[in-house]
Amino acid sequence: MKTVIFQFEVAEGNYEKNLEKVKRMFKEHEPEKGSIVVLPEMWSSGYDLSNIGDHAFHDLEGVKGEIEKLAVDYEVNIVAGSVPNIKSGDDVLNTAFVVDSSGEFLHEYSKIHLVPMLKEPEYLTGGDASVETFNLLGDKAGLVICYDLRFPELFRDLALEDAKVIFVVAEWPAERTEHWLTLLKARAIENQCYIVGSNTFGKQPNGTTFAGNSIIVNPFGEVLAQGAADAEEVVEADIDLEYIAEVREDVPIFKSRRRDMYKFL
Ligand SMILES: NC(=O)CCC(=O)C(=O)O
Numbered sequence: 001m002k003t004v005i006f007q008f009e010v011a012e013g014n015y016e017k018n019l020e021k022v023k024r025m026f027k028e029h030e031p032e033k034g035s036i037v038v039l040p041e042m043w044s045s046g047y048d049l050s051n052i053g054d055h056a057f058h059d060l061e062g063v064k065g066e067i068e069k070l071a072v073d074y075e076v077n078i079v080a081g082s083v084p085n086i087k088s089g090d091d092v093l094n095t096a097f098v099v100d101s102s103g104e105f106l107h108e109y110s111k112i113h114l115v116p117m118l119k120e121p122e123y124l125t126g127g128d129a130s131v132e133t134f135n136l137l138g139d140k141a142g143l144v145i146c147y148d149l150r151f152p153e154l155f156r157d158l159a160l161e162d163a164k165v166i167f168v169v170a171e172w173p174a175e176r177t178e179h180w181l182t183l184l185k186a187r188a189i190e191n192q193c194y195i196v197g198s199n200t201f202g203k204q205p206n207g208t209t210f211a212g213n214s215i216i217v218n219p220f221g222e223v224l225a226q227g228a229a230d231a232e233e234v235v236e237a238d239i240d241l242e243y244i245a246e247v248r249e250d251v252p253i254f255k256s257r258r259r260d261m262y263k264f265l
Helices: 015-029 049-055 063-074 146-150 152-160 174-191 242-250
Strands: 002-007 036-038 077-086 092-099 105-110 134-136 139-145 165-169 194-198 201-203 209-211 215-217 223-226 233-238
Touching (some): 063 092, 105 134, 105 139, 152 165, 174 209, 215 233
């Protein structure tokens, strides 16, 4: 399973430019057929929150078709990061979605934990559907968004539902880079699954600088590939799902769990 993260700088409030960038990266890097290409959080508009209603799609209309076309043209699966999205009324959600290489829509998830440090709760509405696994290339996978990384319960739920790979799409600020790297590795080690963290980089007009450092971590916590803090890059690695069983046999945490002893699980 080849996994390919497109790490790029998001142009705030400029969907056309961001879409062109994604298309250019496909053209220049032509990912291997059958691979999984991963985009970052809010890649279509960035955190232009005061105008977020103008940037929002209606039930992903428009952007879904663009991503499906890329998936079919390049014969790849796409974890399409997230975009602002309106489901009903004026509420804007932060919605991530996935399509496969035949252009079939596989999954969507709207961020349930809104991040106060970036003022998301003032402008966005949290999703109200819990995380669910989805089938990707014959195995189960999970998808969460940025701040969700700080909630290990989500990852445990997904791992207990047999997610072999969990994608974390993000716009994670540089001032908390150590949290990003440490938590991604911890989530991989404690759930003994692959974690794929896709992030943006660059300074936004509001002064926030994003951390880059997109990363692919294996179930033993080892880094298979990592991007730079401040460069456009393709970060890629082969993922061997059979290695998960090996790690779980050596360190059998799922067999050692004492559910009867935990108050909140
Ligand atoms: N976009 C985000 O959710 C950023 C999360 C963040 O800044 C943090 O958890 O720290």
